[in-house]
Amino acid sequence: MLFLDRTQCIGAWLGRTFVLFKITNMKTKQTIAIIGASGNMGSAISRSLSKGNYRLLLCANDLNKLQAIAADIKSSNLGADVEASDCSRDASWEADIIIVAVPYSAEKEVADRIKEVANQKIVISIANPLNDTYDGLVTAPDTSAAEELQKLLPNSKVVKAFNTTFAADFATPVIDGRQVDAFIAGHDEEALRTVTELVETAGFHPIVAGDLAVSGTLERMQLLLIQLNMKYDYNWLAGWKILHH
């Protein structure tokens, strides 16, 4: 007998024992390159995705720092498949999914380096193109960091995700009893499904907001959250929750 419940768990009687296990959508392990994995966001994303059926390649220039992060992830999660790499091009070549966790100002340089090996792959843009004083964006009103990245990588499947969550939220995706929403935007249906699974693995509630053109709205939502955080002192632990019936 099998049953499926709302937590996406599957239960089955094996002899006299009832076994409950989580559904993983895919058996074949996907490799994810996280470029900028030594940063606040990059390391938080790496840590939270290490719980899933993924092989993680952490990339940054500071290999010592990366190795320390990889060792730390492995010590808290023995099953984690994590490796450090100082070559974002090689890691992206191995990867099925690439997460660009660098500031907006560094996106072009990263895109130039990985362009050929990122062809047809999912590339996740997490950047918020904030100005130096955190009170506005440096991008024009009719575009976004994600759409600019798509222009730089025209044959990749760029998806906006993980930009409306602070780094601290990854350790605490349930705040004040509510699971934080995480918004996703992109053009490619299959890519959106894959990124939705990533967001679930990280512990957030995924909401596909629309195609890549919605990214500008999502980036401005985070601008607002940052401003509110500074004004009301949320201690960088805050998130969005859509209330609905």
Place this chain on the structure above:
Amino acid sequence: MYNLYFQHLNSKVQLTEEEEAHIKTYLTLKKLRKKQYLLQEGDVCKVIAFVEKGALRAYSVDENSNEHIIQFGLEGWTISDLYSFLTGEPATYNIDALEDSELVIISKSAHEELLQTMPKYETFTRLNITGAYLAMQRRLTSIISASVEERYQEFIALYPHIVQRVPQHMIASYMGLTPETLSRIRKRISSK
């Protein structure tokens, strides 16, 4: 990165530089390390992989957990679970890397778009699949009618240098023999 792939394509359909550049936009480059999977049984196979460098194998696992190798994929070969790829049913094969490998991959959606828009790609695909069908027919005929010695020699002709790259027990598995039987056959052939 895709030299061999385009050599292979050009040997079947002559492409212009623009056509090569156009096809390139649909291709995924992927490195696989030894023992990593390209596909595990139960997942839907969504890609056809061309081996630019390295070696892979496709195999099924029976209910006694014995592995049966269906195909090796060395440089210049394509490897996939074509049944799963074409029907969307879960794969019955596993595909993993026997060596660190570099692949040129075409996803199902990219493949279908190219088939629709580029007659030369369609010709290439037809020739490739016809070739795979002929190879399978040869393998089937050989299994049901040739002696094991003949089969071993056909195998070596099909995959030259494979003996240096792949462990004996895998070759035995491909031929449907026990490693001991294969070893006896090899001795018999070499003593002739």
